[in-house]
Amino acid sequence: MGQLAQDVGIDFKNNYILDPLGQVIGGGGATAIGLNYSPTNDITKGFHQGMTIFHLASQLKVEPSKPATFTVDAVVKSSPSSFTKAEIKEGAVRFVEGKDEKGPIDIVDDVKGKMREVAGKPAPEEFEAVVAGDSDFLTNQLLDAQLNHDLALNIVSSLAKDKELVSIHPKQAEGSQITLTQIQATLLYYSLVIFLPVMIFLTGGAFWYRRRTA
Numbered sequence: 001m002g003q004l005a006q007d008v009g010i011d012f013k014n015n016y017i018l019d020p021l022g023q024v025i026g027g028g029g030a031t032a033i034g035l036n037y038s039p040t041n042d043i044t045k046g047f048h049q050g051m052t053i054f055h056l057a058s059q060l061k062v063e064p065s066k067p068a069t070f071t072v073d074a075v076v077k078s079s080p081s082s083f084t085k086a087e088i089k090e091g092a093v094r095f096v097e098g099k100d101e102k103g104p105i106d107i108v109d110d111v112k113g114k115m116r117e118v119a120g121k122p123a124p125e126e127f128e129a130v131v132a133g134d135s136d137f138l139t140n141q142l143l144d145a146q147l148n149h150d151l152a153l154n155i156v157s158s159l160a161k162d163k164e165l166v167s168i169h170p171k172q173a174e175g176s177q178i179t180l181t182q183i184q185a186t187l188l189y190y191s192l193v194i195f196l197p198v199m200i201f202l203t204g205g206a207f208w209y210r211r212r213t214a
Contacts, residue, residue, distance in 0.1 A: 008111045008129045009066030013059040017105055017133070019082035023182055025053070030088060032057040032134070034147075036077035036104045043110060043130070043154040044075045050147040052076055052107075057134035059084050060106040070113035075130075076151070077104035108132045108151070110158070130155045 002012040022031025034052035037044035062072050082103035083095040095102065111129045137148045 005060075005131050006063055008127075008131065009063045009070040009072060009113075010109055010111060010131045011061040011063045012131070012133065013061060013084070015059055016085045016088055017054070017057045017059055017078055017082055017103075017107065018085055018088075019079055019103070021079050021081060022053075025051075025181075028055075028182075030056050032078045032082055032105075032107060034076040034107055034151075035079040038073050038075045038110075041073050041075045041110055043151070043158050047147055047150070052137060052147050052151050053142050053145050054107055054132075054134040055136040055142065057107050057136075059101070060109050060131060060133045062109075067113065070111055073110045073112075074106045074108075075110045076106075076108035076132075078107055080104055107134065108155075128159060130159060 002014060005012045016030055017032040018029050019032045020029070021033040021035075023029055025031070025033070032054045034054065037047040039045055057078075060074075066072070080103050082105055084101045084105060109131050111131065112126060114126045136142055138152055142148050143152065
């Protein structure tokens with residue numbers, strides 16, 4: 001896939017985008033948060049507020065040898081607090097000046113242009129390609145999170161040349177969701193798995209003992 005991205009002028013860095021904001025919303029440090037959107041691109045020009053969420057995303061950069069006939073628009077960039085890491089090691093998740101790159105970092109790029117030739121023949125018309133440094137935003141786990149759903153549908157609509165469908169879609173009524181931090185999730189887990197069963201056991205034992213001694 002990296003070679004295919006290069007063919008359309010995008011360098012897929014195959015690294016990791018780390019973001020402290022990923023932990024704030026209950027994800028891990030390797031959960032990148034998209035906060036910066038292209039105000040002119042049809043895919044994201046309606047994204048004034050909200051975030052997009054990507055697990056284990058990789059950085060995208062414009063290929064230095066990109067043909068002059070290609071135009072690249074960074075439609076989604078990570079938050080300013082994000083940074084890149086070539087690899088993730090335990091205890092080595094802090095930004096290192098001169099080695100890591102600070103955000104905002106390209107996560108989704110929109111490429112338009114005209115190939116000089118395809119299969120040895122002159123290209124008949126212009127093309128459009130959307131390259132994402134992560135595919136998890138399309139999975140069931142994240143599709144309905146924040147603006148992920150709108151981003152996915154807008155990408156498909158833009159590639160299908162159906163501009164009328166590119167918009168912020170109305171949210172359907174659904175059950176309320178709660179977002180927990182990592183600490184809150186840990187406390188909730190131990191409360192339900194350890195504290196609550198112990199309290200039920202002790203309460204039941206107390207009632208049993210009182211009935212036996214009554």
